[in-house]
Amino acid sequence: MTIPLFSLNVQRFPGSTIHVLWDCGVAVDVWAGSSLRLQKCVHGQADILELMEYLLSRLSVQEMELFLVQAWIIWNQRNKLLHGGKMQDPNTLCRRAVEYLEEYRNSQGNLHADGVGRSVGDVWKPPPNSVFILNFDAAVFVEAKRTGFGAIIQNDKGAVMAAMSAGGPPVSSSEEVELLACRKVVEYATDAGFSELVIEGDNSNVMKALSSSLADRLLLGNVLDDVKHLVYGMHWVNFSCIRRGGNRVAHALAQHARNISEDIFWLEDSPPPALNALYQDSLLL
Numbered sequence: 001m002t003i004p005l006f007s008l009n010v011q012r013f014p015g016s017t018i019h020v021l022w023d024c025g026v027a028v029d030v031w032a033g034s035s036l037r038l039q040k041c042v043h044g045q046a047d048i049l050e051l052m053e054y055l056l057s058r059l060s061v062q063e064m065e066l067f068l069v070q071a072w073i074i075w076n077q078r079n080k081l082l083h084g085g086k087m088q089d090p091n092t093l094c095r096r097a098v099e100y101l102e103e104y105r106n107s108q109g110n111l112h113a114d115g116v117g118r119s120v121g122d123v124w125k126p127p128p129n130s131v132f133i134l135n136f137d138a139a140v141f142v143e144a145k146r147t148g149f150g151a152i153i154q155n156d157k158g159a160v161m162a163a164m165s166a167g168g169p170p171v172s173s174s175e176e177v178e179l180l181a182c183r184k185v186v187e188y189a190t191d192a193g194f195s196e197l198v199i200e201g202d203n204s205n206v207m208k209a210l211s212s213s214l215a216d217r218l219l220l221g222n223v224l225d226d227v228k229h230l231v232y233g234m235h236w237v238n239f240s241c242i243r244r245g246g247n248r249v250a251h252a253l254a255q256h257a258r259n260i261s262e263d264i265f266w267l268e269d270s271p272p273p274a275l276n277a278l279y280q281d282s283l284l285l
Contacts, residue, residue, distance in 0.1 A: 017047075017048045018045060018046075018047055018048045018051055020074065020075065020078050021048070021051075021071045021074055021075060022043060022045070022048075022051055023043055023044075026074075026077075026087065026090060027074055028043070029090040030070065030074055030090040030093050030094060031070070032090075033090055033091050033094040034066065034067075034070060034094055034097070035063055035066060037058070037059055037060075037063050038059070038063065038066070038067060038070075041054070041055065041058065041059075042054075055067060065101060066097060066098070066101055069097045069100050069101050069104075069272075070093070070094070070097040072269065073093050073096055073097050073100070074093065076264070076265070076266070077093060079265070079267070080262075080265070085262070086262070088262070100272045100273075103272055103273065104272050104275055122243045122244075122245030122246050123245070123246050123281075123284050124242070124246040124247070124248075124249070124281045124284070125246070126154065126155070126156045126157065126158050126285065127154075127155070127156055127198045128156060129156050130156070130196065131156065131196045131197070131198060131236070132153050132154065132155055132161060132194050132196060132197055132198070133153070133154055133155075133197070133198040133199075133200060134151060134152070134153045134185060134186075134189055134194070134197050134198070134199045134200065135151065135152050135154075135200045135201075135242070135247050135249060135250040136149070136150065136151040136181050136182055136185040136199070136200070136201050136250050137149075137150050137151075137178075137181065137201065137202060137247055137250035137251045137253070137254040138150075138168070138174075138177040138178050138180070138181035138254050139177075139251070139254040139255050139257065139258070140171065140174075140177055141258050144258065145170045146167055146168065146169065146170060147167070147168035147169065147170065147171055147177050147180070147181075147257075148165070148166070148167060148168060148254045148255060148256070148257025148258055149164070149165070149166045149167075149168050149180070149181040149184050149185060149254055149257060150163075150164070150165050150166075150181075150249075150250045150251065150252065150253025150254030150255070150256065150257065150274075151163065151164050151181075151184075151185035151188065151189075151250055151253065152164075152249045152250055152253065152271070152274065153189060153192075153194060153197075158281070158282060158285055159268075160266070160268065160269065160270045160271070160278070161194075161267075161268060162188070162189070162192050162194075162265070162266065162267050162268070163253060163265070163266040163269075163270075163271040163274070164184075164185065164188050164253065164263065164264065164265050164266070165253040165254070165256045165257045165260060165263070165264045165271065165273060166184060166257055166263035166264070167257050167260065167261075167263065168180055168181065168184070168257075174203060175203065175205050175206055176223075178201060178203040178206040179206055179209075179223045179224060179227070180223060181201075181254070182199070182201060182206065182210065182227050183223055183226050183227050183230070186199070186227055186230045186231060187230060188265070190230055190233070190234070192267070194234075195233075195234045195235040195236070196234065196235050196236045196237075197231075197234065197236070197237050197238075198237075198238045198240055199231075199237060199238070199239050199240070200239075200240045200241070200242045200246075200247065201239075201241065201242070201247070202241065202242055202243060202244045202246075202247045202251075203241075204241050207239055207240065207241035208241070209224055210224070210227060210228070210239045211239040248277040248280070248281070249274045249277040249278055249281060251277070252273055252274040252276070252277045253271060253273055253274050255273075256271075256273035256274075
């Protein structure tokens with residue numbers, strides 16, 4: 001019964017941040033399954049600033065970190081509902097917050113700069129001014145009989161504008177999974193409003209086919225045509241091939257799809273599964 005109530009509340013209070021994150025029915029259910037200290041926090045604050053001041057005065061640093069991750073997950077869930085997605089069980093959202101926080105902390109303990117000194121082709125580079133760069137990758141999970149797609153869109157300063165981690169169907173070749181991934185991520189970029197893009201992938205055959213003006217019926221021509229149709233409506237697009245070492249953020253997001261049941265999207269937020277890769281790329285800017 002909480003699912004339709006949450007959907008109605010999202011539509012009724014679209015601009016009320018504190019309502020979405022703290023006071024609506026499903027948000028209350030999520031916090032009820034969180035840490036004991038968060039469960040005991042009272043509601044009724046006037047705005048998000050007052051809520052933050054209240055929590056900072058009562059929670060430890062670790063508990064505050066959990067709150068922030070959980071709030072981000074609730075907001076992400078709200079965005080999914082607004083775009084026709086399904087509501088997940090509050091307990092699932094609680095577990096995801098704990099898992100993301102653990103993954104982030106583990107990645108911080110393993111950060112290192114072993115990539116410095118690699119060849120230029122292995123290094124991610126930001127796009128020209130006023131243009132965005134979309135890096136995508138795909139992964140094949142043979143045992144699970146499924147695939148994963150990952151993508152990240154960044155500006156000329158390297159800031160994350162959007163990202164995604166999504167599941168895909170089983171495939172018969174590396175070219176097939178890369179093309180399916182490209183179609184999925186270009187659809188996402190189009191829906192998100194990006195119209196000037198450098199699109200980078202690490203499969204040379206696929207990127208050559210996408211860059212060519214000639215039809216390629218041997219290489220999943222229908223999917224190839226879909227991608228070209230999508231980019232036709234953009235102002236400016238350039239396809240580019242990059243080595244795997246320069247595409248590791250998208251690779252991490254594609255691998256993350258192994259463990260998700262629904263597609264995950266981030267807007268102007270660094271995706272936790274790729275924080276380590278983002279950090280290593282930043283060392284080379």
